[in-house]
Amino acid sequence: MHSTKEKNDNNRDDLLLRMGLNDNKAGMEGLDKEKINKIIMEATRGSKFYGNELKKEKQVNQRIENMMQQKAQITSQQLRKAQLQSTSNYYARRFGVRAAMPGFIAKRLCPQLTIVPPNFDKYQAVSREVKEILADYDPNFMAMSLDEAYLNITKHLQERQNWPEDKRKYFIKTGNSLENDKPGEEVNKVSEQERSIPPLLFNDIPPDLHPQGNPFQANSEEQNNPQILQNAIVFGTSAEEAVKEIRFRIEQKTTLTASAGIAPNTMLAKVCSDKNKPNGQYQILPNREAVMDFIKDLPIRKVSGIGKVTEKMLKALGIITCTELYQQRALLSLLFSETSWHHFLHISLGLGSTLLARDGDRKSMSVERTFSEMSKAEEQYSLCQELCSELAQDLQKEGLKGRTVTIKLKNVNFEVKTRASTVSSVVSTAEEIFAIAKDLLRTEIDADFPHPLRLRLMGVRLSSFSNEEDKKQQQRSIIGFLQAGNQALSATGHMLEKTDKDQFLKPLEMSQKKSFFDKKRSERKWTQQDTFKCEAVDTQSLQTSDSFQVLKKMNENLETSENSNKSQIFTCPICFREQGSISLEAFNKHVDACLDGPSINEDRKMFSCSHASSTEVNRKENVHHSFSLHEKQDYETHQKHSGINSVDCAELVETKGNPPKAESVGALSDKHSKEECAVFPRESFNTEQHYQNSFSTVSLEDMGSSQQESPQPYLPEVIITHALVCPICNLEQKTSDLTLFNMHVDICLNKGMIQELRKDSLANQPTKSTKSTDTSGQVQKTATKTKRPGMYSSSKKVKPNSPRHTLDIFFK
DNA sequence: GCGGATCAC
């Protein structure tokens, strides 16, 4: 049914194509030949584009078909297992939102400008002005592009609570006087004020929500709607009001409107900001119900990252909304890569980044150009040279040098090719780049000889830039080399060499072939080493976009520092302020202060289900000790409760409708569900009550105040356990070494996995799976190569239709 | 590392 329109479109395109060609042949009497030719040309040109589109469409359809075939081969048993895994995986990551800070705002400024950019300078100027305003609310705001920015206004809101009215008062200007937009300053233009018209700002507010309108609204947010005076507006202290203020100021200063979204994370904020385009705003309150309510019927296509193709693929699986995305998570875990699946799961749960990553290092730089058909080789070479020059200029502006040159060619049929070559040392000049690009181009020209390349686009790209670490490392090595005497050199030479190597081997490269958890382990080791060397938390590494990563790193660093038992210089991953040389304890206190108030509220609400019990409680005690430990606890907790205190209500419904049998829960959890665990205080509070409490207590407005007080009245008592108790075997471990402890937990965990694997009679494992066999074999000896049950053994995509599909092997 | 593909802006 969904394809009816598409079919029509396709038919029409086919028709167009054929008509064009037939016209050419048959000729048409009585018509202007010139005109016909033109029409034919256009039709032909068009047909090439559409032809390519059709081709791409077919490819996508093929992908979908493959996917469906794979789906058909999934047994119900596999699905049940995946169901279990997908939930536990999620639990393993739940703490990722620990750093959740409410009050993120995505601002989308003047989208209409992108449509009409007649004057780029002005565009930039406006963008700057705008940005000046934004800095008042979050100096660390992240500008995504000229017309889009993310702000974290949490801090602003805290301060704003105590602001006098004057500071939130803005005068309405007419005309285009842009002289000042500071609050509270008098404008001596009475006549203008009298003529002033209210800004368009409140278009998005339904009439019944206007300040004087709705009694309910007035009741709860009495002071939070702007009071429109004769010539001024006083904005309230809430997030909504602050954002209205921002939009008001933008409109006043630039005469352009902006839309905004207020949400607990950037992903949601972005979706929100689209909700009331182009001149409105939308807020999702930072509590789980609000988020879930918003997410419920949200078409996945609305979410950044889900494009046309992904939409179509998921649609083929009957997934259109986020709810459906969540419901199908088990299936998706079997059909998609881990990365994709995590992304899906995050979307379906309304999770997103809560950190504004700094502008990461650029990965590549390129120049490309479209033109009318070019078939002469000489022209192509000279164009290539030109592009290389342009690129070299751009590179010079940023002082970049790279090792990989890529050319991009699009022929008149819109088929795109890229050809790359990586050299051993960095290049940056036009000549250097052209020397490489030329060869690539020549290869392509030669390949088609004697036919010329009929190009409509050419591009040149440089990547594999030498990063800061490389530079530092080089420096360090050189300095070390220069400084070290012969004696020292011979003594440390060996070690240095090894260290250098490891330093260059970043986690991903290092463990490409390893399992997900192997990889994580490698990362940790790598980070430890790195931290050891630097003796400080690497700020850069903390500035990743993913709170999960950040927290993990933070933890790893802490873990390391704990081991080394030294006072160090820490940088708080939340506020990004350097904390000087303080003790770990003091640093933890600081991080707590940064995290606790809003984030705990946020976190708890995001994840506590009204039936959930103890899972949240154990976070605080361990968050600064070991995240890897924490994962296991989460996992274990999930296992223990056998999905009953499940992640959210969707899960709950499922569970209710289909009571879990031991079989569906799986051997591992069945085993563990019998165990008690001292680490988890069970039912130490009534979650229902907690939920109500936090719901009524916490809103953006009073987040700030709650943060300033140390105790959180509605928080359940948090049991702090310093002894390391294995969450699996429930035995206190006589070690304070977290590495050892983690090893122990791994072994405990893998007992379960091994059992499970046995149950699945792995005896007939194909030779392809030696990796798995080896790993599980080693598991019993050493914990360093363990895998958590239920995870893919490969970090890479589980290839559809591949006989090497790890899960196939597992379940065969 | 390469090449194709997808996605965002």
Next chain:
DNA sequence: TATGGTGATCCGC
């Protein structure tokens, strides 16, 4: 109506 340019990332190889 005709279909851009830049950059990032993922995935399979």
